[in-house]
Amino acid sequence: MKKETKEKKYKIGEVAEILGVHEDTLRNWEREGFVVPERIGKRQDRRYTAEMIGEIRRKGLVSDLAKKGQKTKKGLSEFTKDELIKELQLLNKQKKYGLVWENHIEEVVERCKTEAPILVNKKEKQITDRNKTKPTNILIEGDNYHALQVLNYTHKGKIDVIYIDPPYNTGAKDWKYNNDYVDDNDTYRHSKWLSMMHKRLSAAKKLLTKDGVLICAIDKYEQATLSLLIDGVFPSHEITCVTVIHNPAGTQGNNFSYTNEYLLFVFPQNGVYINKSKREDALVSAFRDWGTISLRSQAKTCFYPIIVKDDKIVEFGDVCSDDFHPGSSNIKQNDGTVLVFPIDKKGVERKWVFSRGSVEEVKEQLHCKNIGGEISIFRTKGETNYKTVWDDKKYYANIYGSKLLNQIIDSNFPFPKSLHAVIDSIRAVIHSKNATILDFFAGSGTSGHAVLELNKEDGGNRKFILCTNNEFGIEDEKKIMEKYKINRKEFEQEVNNETKKWHEWRDEYGIASTATFPRIKNIIKGYTKPNGEKVKGLGGNLEYFKTEFVDVENIDKVSDKKKLEFTYEAGQMIALKEDTFKEVTKNKFYQIFTDEKDKFVGIYFRENLDKLSEMEKNILDKKDVKLYLFSYGVNDFKKDYSDYKNVVVKDIPEPILKIYKSLNN
Numbered sequence: 001m002k003k004e005t006k007e008k009k010y011k012i013g014e015v016a017e018i019l020g021v022h023e024d025t026l027r028n029w030e031r032e033g034f035v036v037p038e039r040i041g042k043r044q045d046r047r048y049t050a051e052m053i054g055e056i057r058r059k060g061l062v063s064d065l066a067k068k069g070q071k072t073k074k075g076l077s078e079f080t081k082d083e084l085i086k087e088l089q090l091l092n093k094q095k096k097y098g099l100v101w102e103n104h105i106e107e108v109v110e111r112c113k114t115e116a117p118i119l120v121n122k123k124e125k126q127i128t129d130r131n132k133t134k135p136t137n138i139l140i141e142g143d144n145y146h147a148l149q150v151l152n153y154t155h156k157g158k159i160d161v162i163y164i165d166p167p168y169n170t171g172a173k174d175w176k177y178n179n180d181y182v183d184d185n186d187t188y189r190h191s192k193w194l195s196m197m198h199k200r201l202s203a204a205k206k207l208l209t210k211d212g213v214l215i216c217a218i219d220k221y222e223q224a225t226l227s228l229l230i231d232g233v234f235p236s237h238e239i240t241c242v243t244v245i246h247n248p249a250g251t252q253g254n255n256f257s258y259t260n261e262y263l264l265f266v267f268p269q270n271g272v273y274i275n276k277s278k279r280e281d282a283l284v285s286a287f288r289d290w291g292t293i294s295l296r297s298q299a300k301t302c303f304y305p306i307i308v309k310d311d312k313i314v315e316f317g318d319v320c321s322d323d324f325h326p327g328s329s330n331i332k333q334n335d336g337t338v339l340v341f342p343i344d345k346k347g348v349e350r351k352w353v354f355s356r357g358s359v360e361e362v363k364e365q366l367h368c369k370n371i372g373g374e375i376s377i378f379r380t381k382g383e384t385n386y387k388t389v390w391d392d393k394k395y396y397a398n399i400y401g402s403k404l405l406n407q408i409i410d411s412n413f414p415f416p417k418s419l420h421a422v423i424d425s426i427r428a429v430i431h432s433k434n435a436t437i438l439d440f441f442a443g444s445g446t447s448g449h450a451v452l453e454l455n456k457e458d459g460g461n462r463k464f465i466l467c468t469n470n471e472f473g474i475e476d477e478k479k480i481m482e483k484y485k486i487n488r489k490e491f492e493q494e495v496n497n498e499t500k501k502w503h504e505w506r507d508e509y510g511i512a513s514t515a516t517f518p519r520i521k522n523i524i525k526g527y528t529k530p531n532g533e534k535v536k537g538l539g540g541n542l543e544y545f546k547t548e549f550v551d552v553e554n555i556d557k558v559s560d561k562k563k564l565e566f567t568y569e570a571g572q573m574i575a576l577k578e579d580t581f582k583e584v585t586k587n588k589f590y591q592i593f594t595d596e597k598d599k600f601v602g603i604y605f606r607e608n609l610d611k612l613s614e615m616e617k618n619i620l621d622k623k624d625v626k627l628y629l630f631s632y633g634v635n636d637f638k639k640d641y642s643d644y645k646n647v648v649v650k651d652i653p654e655p656i657l658k659i660y661k662s663l664n665n
């Protein structure tokens with residue numbers, strides 16, 4: 001499209017009317033670089049209007065204006081056949097119900113069209129526990145869009161719980177889109193946020209196990225939109241919105257003062273995915289029903305004997321036949337057992353609270369009391385369903401978020417979550433003690449800390465994967481400008497050009513460098529509080545990765561040369577996928593990793609097979625071997641190793657590129 005000259009030759013109001021949009025919207029398009037052709041303003045060529053609308057769609061600036069634009073045509077009869085087919089295809093793709101937003105081009109997403117993300121292991125940040133039996137946790141520094149691409153290869157269907165706390169989009173410059181803060185003057189504030197979240201959630205969904213659960217923290221600014229967004233991305237899941245009182249003093253403002261935020265729990269429909277929580281005030285109640293619906297005749301399967309010996313429940317008898325009437329609540333047997341029936345003091349036959357079919361489920365909660373020689377049955381409920389309002393001091397973000405963080409590291413990280421809010425979120429979800437928990441908006445790393453605390457509490461082996469960018473906040477920007485005596489324009493130039501200085505600033509001030517990593521390191525290894533008190537480390541292993549890129553020119557059609565170049569760099573990703581972080585060797589032909597136990601991974605990245613037997617010699621005799629062999633497409637090397645029961649053969653790079661391609665289309 002032609003570039004617009006500075007002098008506007010059209011009337012903005014007229015063009016807005018033709019396109020059926022508000023003038024402000026048009027001005028915003030212009031700011032985003034969209035050019036309004038002069039001819040539209042003069043209404044000389046209505047066909048041009050249709051082309052323009054097409055361009056708007058292609059650019060992804062506005063998604064639902066097509067129909068409005070069509071108003072400028074006299075009728076459908078003016079469309080060519082091809083145009084009509086295109087329109088119909090578009091209409092079919094359009095959502096019929098739910099949330100609508102304007103899709104926005106995001107630089108980090110665009111980058112993936114020509115460059116493929118890889119991981120580079122920063123060994124200088126590795127933490128190893130003396131106790132090698134503990135699992136290895138992962139910290140990935142980089143934009144989470146890129147980290148999620150990589151994880152779709154390494155961890156597809158392997159994540160049990162995703163906990164995220166994205167920027168809340170408060171309008172107070174709490175996050176950046178394409179390197180610019182999004183504030184409340186930005187007309188596209190919500191659309192940008194939704195575009196960003198939609199891309200991340202869609203990629204993250206594929207990582208969850210079949211029973212996996214997503215937990216997302218959010219507050220008033222985007223709670224409603226996020227719920228609808230998640231509803232669209234997870235159509236067969238249930239969403240429960242939990243209210244957390246995190247700020248009892250409340251927010252400032254003219255109308256309501258908010259004391260709460262939310263946790264959205266997203267889990268598959270029809271099943272049990274949420275644990276029971278422990279009751280501090282265990283509830284004791286009689287197991288024999290009373291009140292209006294408590295008679296034997298009202299629930300025949302609830303009338304059976306509970307068999308007691310030495311004041312302990314040993315068994316449950318069968319449901320009594322209608323013509324059997326024990327006559328008393330306690331019937332002593334010759335073998336010393338007592339049959340206890342739900343009969344009250346007046347001799348009325350009542351019923352137990354649970355039927356014979358389901359009483360075994362609560363067996364652990366039942367116990368007897370011998371009152372004046374008569375045995376009665378009671379139920380103690382030590383557990384209960386989690387409630388949808390979490391109101392406890394331990395969830396206060398100021399005390400158990402900010403103040404706690406300042407005890408662990410010297411940081412000005414804004415608004416960390418209460419450690420206990422995150423612990424309880426993860427605890428609420430049913431998962432094994434070996435679960436993998438992912439947080440791709442890790443911030444100060446509260447979720448990593450929570451996972452290590454949970455392991456300490458129950459001896460579990462859960463592991464975490466944290467992803468965070470290494471951006472700096474607005475306060476740090478001011479510090480940098482002051483320290484280097486530069487103005488905002490100069491500062492922004494360094495940022496936009498991703499200069500050497502920018503990299504250095506990130507290493508010095510960025511979130512990953514100043515909050516996420518130091519916190520996790522201190523929690524694992526131990527630290528000293530500002531008052532001198534020493535805190536013992538929780539132990540654990542950590543591998544630190546950074547996202548980097550290999551130029552592949554076009555992700556939809558990667559040339560053979562680029563496939564070779566990419567494969568040479570893909571080793572660390574494979575090491576993450578296989579949980580084998582120790583590099584044994586890397587040369588121009590192959591790379592070998594091990595988990596330092598039984599597992600060895602060999603990656604052969606050349607078409608020339610001259611050194612393949614050398615690599616094989618190094619690993620084929622090991623107990624558990626994975627071979628990743630370069631191939632331009634899909635290979636049939638598997639049969640070459642069919643005699644080796646200890647060897648699994650895989651292709652590279654095609655499976656990785658296929659995933660990247662599908663995520664970016």
Ligand SMILES: C[S@@+](CC[C@H](N)C(=O)[O-])C[C@H]1O[C@@H](n2cnc3c(N)ncnc32)[C@H](O)[C@@H]1O
Nearest residue numbers: 143144165416417441442443444445446468469
């Ligand atoms: C609200 S904070 C999370 C706070 C965290 N729950 C805690 O307790 O410390 C959101 C974090 O996500 C990070 N972030 C935002 N956009 C990101 C992106 N595209 N990729 C990676 N991290 C991102 C920001 O740096 C910020 O630290």
